[in-house]
Amino acid sequence: MTPEREATLRALEVLLGHRFHDLALLDRALTHTSSAHEALEDGAGHNEAMEFLGDAVIGLVVAEMLHRRDPDGSEGGKSKLRARLVAARSLAGRAEATGLPGLLRLGRGEEKTGGRLKQALWADAYEAVVAALYLDGGLEPAARFVRADLAAALAAAPADDAEGDAKSALQEALQARGEPVPDYVVIDEEGPDHRKRFRVHCRIAGEVAGEGVGYSKKEAEQDAARRALETVHGRKTGGEVA
Numbered sequence: 001m002t003p004e005r006e007a008t009l010r011a012l013e014v015l016l017g018h019r020f021h022d023l024a025l026l027d028r029a030l031t032h033t034s035s036a037h038e039a040l041e042d043g044a045g046h047n048e049a050m051e052f053l054g055d056a057v058i059g060l061v062v063a064e065m066l067h068r069r070d071p072d073g074s075e076g077g078k079s080k081l082r083a084r085l086v087a088a089r090s091l092a093g094r095a096e097a098t099g100l101p102g103l104l105r106l107g108r109g110e111e112k113t114g115g116r117l118k119q120a121l122w123a124d125a126y127e128a129v130v131a132a133l134y135l136d137g138g139l140e141p142a143a144r145f146v147r148a149d150l151a152a153a154l155a156a157a158p159a160d161d162a163e164g165d166a167k168s169a170l171q172e173a174l175q176a177r178g179e180p181v182p183d184y185v186v187i188d189e190e191g192p193d194h195r196k197r198f199r200v201h202c203r204i205a206g207e208v209a210g211e212g213v214g215y216s217k218k219e220a221e222q223d224a225a226r227r228a229l230e231t232v233h234g235r236k237t238g239g240e241v242a
Helices: 004-015 023-029 032-035 050-069 075-085 088-098 106-110 119-137 139-156 168-174 219-242
Strands: 182-189 197-204 207-214
Touching: 004 088, 023 050, 023 119, 032 106, 050 075, 050 119, 075 139, 088 119, 088 139, 088 207, 088 219, 106 197, 106 219, 119 139, 119 207, 168 219, 182 219, 197 219, 207 219
Parallel strands: none
Antiparallel strands: 182 197, 197 207
C-alpha cells in the first residue's frame, strides 16, 4: 500500500468512526475484482466475499433499529421498510455521501467502461466497508456506523410503510390518465450467483420512464417504478403549467 493510499484510508477512518488495526481490510473493501485480477503479483484481494458479510450485518442492525423504533409494529411493515433501507439504491446513496465511489480501486477495463459511475458497485463497496468494520473491531463499530449513517433515512420513513407498492401506484396513475400499463425489462445482470444484481427499465408505451437496480428482479422493478412515478408526475405538472 502506497503512503498516499494509506493517507486516504486514514482520512476515511474519521468518517467511519473507527481506527483500523488492519488497514488492509479497508483497502480490500474498496477493491473491485477487476483491480485484483490485474494485480495478482501483489496478492491483492477484492471485496466480493465481503459484500455478503456486510449485507448480513447491515440487515441485522437495521432490523434492530426498526424494532426499537416500533416494538409492536407489524412484521410485514417492518420487513418492507428494512428492504427499502438496505436496497441497492439506498446503499449506493449512502456510499456516495461517504465518498466511496472516488476511493474504489478498479481495473483499467472497468474504469474505461464507466465502472466508477455504476451505483451497484457503490452499494457493494458500502456493504464491504461495513464488513471491514466488523472484521476489524467486531459488531459494535460496524453497528455504530450503520446506525448513525442510516438514522436520517429511518427517521424520514413512515412507520406504516405509506410509500406502498410503487408498481401498483404507477399502474393506477397511468390507468387514471388512460395510458397503457408499463412493461418491465431486465437490461443487465451482474455479480455472483448468490448476490446477483439486476438493472431494469420501466417502459411506458415503449419509452423508458425509469431505471432501477436491485438484488432481485422484484426490487429492481420497484425501484424503476418509483423513478417512473417521478417522471409521470413531472410530465403531468409540466402539462398543467403549459
